[in-house]
Amino acid sequence: MLPFTYAVRNLFRDPGRMLQTIGGSALVVLLLVAAVALNQGMNNVLSASGAENNIILVGKGSEESMERSEVHLESETISATSIRGLDTQLGVAAVSGEIFYQAPLVTDSGVESQALLRGVFEKALLVHQSVRVIDGRFPGPGEVMVGRLSHRKLGVQTDDLKLGKSVRFEQEKLRIVGIFEAPGTVLESEIWFDRNDLANLTQRDTLSSITLKLDDAEFDDVHVFTLQRNDLELAAIRESDYYAKLSKFYQPIKVMTWVTAALVSAGAIFGGLNTLYAAFASRIREMATLQSIGYTRKALLLSLIQESLLATMTGTLSAFLLAYFLLDGLTVPFSTGTFSITLSPLVIGVGLIAGILLGTLGPLPPAIRCLAPPLPKALRSS
Known part of the structure; x- marks a missing residue:
């Protein structure tokens, strides 16, 4: 196993690429947090508006x-x-x-x-x-x-x-x-x-x-x-069911929120992958040298993942800070009323899982490509 300090030192080897990785992961996590918080806020306000023991009489x-x-x-x-x-x-x-x-x-x-x-x-x-x-x-x-x-x-x-x-x-x-x-x-x-x-x-x-x-x-x-x-000419409906139907009415808006977040996140993820491919491609000889002195490819892969996790979790923390100052407590008007955005445990949990997945799954394709060449060929690469 390579020491953890190796991953830390490599993270600061290229500050520009490090900032790109941190910024991309922060953008992805922030968009996911915003999408989850918006949908949860709208669902919560509509579900809380109707009382189970209240019945509404409306015209048929x-x-x-x-x-x-x-x-x-x-x-x-x-x-x-x-x-x-x-x-x-x-x-x-x-x-x-x-x-x-x-x-x-x-x-x-x-x-x-x-x-x-x-x-x-x-x-x-x-x-x-x-x-x-x-x-x-x-x-x-x-x-x-x-x-x-x-x-x-x-x-x-x-x-x-x-x-x-x-x-x-x-x-x-x-x-x-x-x-x-x-x-x-x-x-x-x-x-x-x-x-x-x-x-x-x-x-x-x-x-x-x-x-x-x-x-x-x-x-x-x-x-x-x-x-x-x-x-x-009356019809009876539970107040809770009435607002549940309203929640379904707003389902297309919720879907559009997710689609928008997914599209922008996809752009940020592909940009981050390109950055990682470029960063790891320049280190093929370095990885081969470490293999020649006894480190296994599995150990090197783990070190590259640690390096990526450090960057993405820094971006995740930055996203949480931005969400706290920009989103938490914000009231959003919509046609039926307003709802408040809250950084609930669910919202934070989704953001944290997204950051971990970005840091572990994201570097796998470029890391495998970096470690794939045979040792003699990798040592001769420029």
């Missing part, structure tokens, strides 16, 4: 989009009184009829951007139990309450959506009176209106959906209700 045929759904106003009262086993708080059934709307909103700074609007009454807090008002109060007529991350969805500064500021929708100016959080869910990107206000501004006389929180009741009880009341 609109199970995949609450925005397109239309539910009769009287359905809220009928469902609250007809379905037994719903959760209640102080005698109030946990049933919330809501209007969900996506439209441009203008802030006081003049920025116009697409916003996620939800028209609700206070009893919405009975079904969306992850929501907590952290500043101000629940909105009344002429007022709105904004999610903690809604500024990211609108692409404005945090101060543009602080208490006392206003937003304009359909030429109507509404004052911000509350800020709420709903950690890890898409709700944090929404702006909540008084339901009557949003109905008037959008000229709607129907709801988008009704959310029910179950206690003793089961999903089948709600499903049977929708079948018995065909006149209401």
Whole structure:
């Protein structure tokens, strides 16, 4: 076995090639980390947004989009009184009829951007139990309450959506009176209106959906209700299943993330292989000399792999540092809300495995080619 210091000394023999190897591996690992973190962040926020014991009633045929759904106003009262086993708080059934709307909103700074609007009454807090008002109060007529991350969805500064500021929708100016959080869910990107206000501004006389929180009741009880009341034209879906379907809807975006990462990574890997081929080709005589004094080809191959691992793991560490400063905690807006990128153990594990594979499998083809020539021929090579 060659001493480990031999691999360390050879690594610094050509600083230019060393930096190319480190940079290429850092780029590959960084792209993989970003792809995994983006997909995991989107999956996590969508899966956390739906509660297992919440059932959504939407118009038949609109199970995949609450925005397109239309539910009769009287359905809220009928469902609250007809379905037994719903959760209640102080005698109030946990049933919330809501209007969900996506439209441009203008802030006081003049920025116009697409916003996620939800028209609700206070009893919405009975079904969306992850929501907590952290500043101000629940909105009344002429007022709105904004999610903690809604500024990211609108692409404005945090101060543009602080208490006392206003937003304009359909030429109507509404004052911000509350800020709420709903950690890890898409709700944090929404702006909540008084339901009557949003109905008037959008000229709607129907709801988008009704959310029910179950206690003793089961999903089948709600499903049977929708079948018995065909006149209401309702369909029931678990809130968790609704957001799971949304996750599938975004599958093409996730695939494109992986494809982009793979294409750029492939370019970096082939560039790194060319660098290794050039570096090892110039050392054929050196390898032959070491064989002639007693070192086996297996020992030389192991030393070349050690040399490559030192470079790629340095690149992997550099990628983690870049990801920590550039990606960790970053909030990314998408059509349904926003999600945060986190360097979770899974993300770090994928990056670490990628770095190890680059360092062990990458140098094998050029190293084998370097060690393949017969000893007499290798000693005569220039």
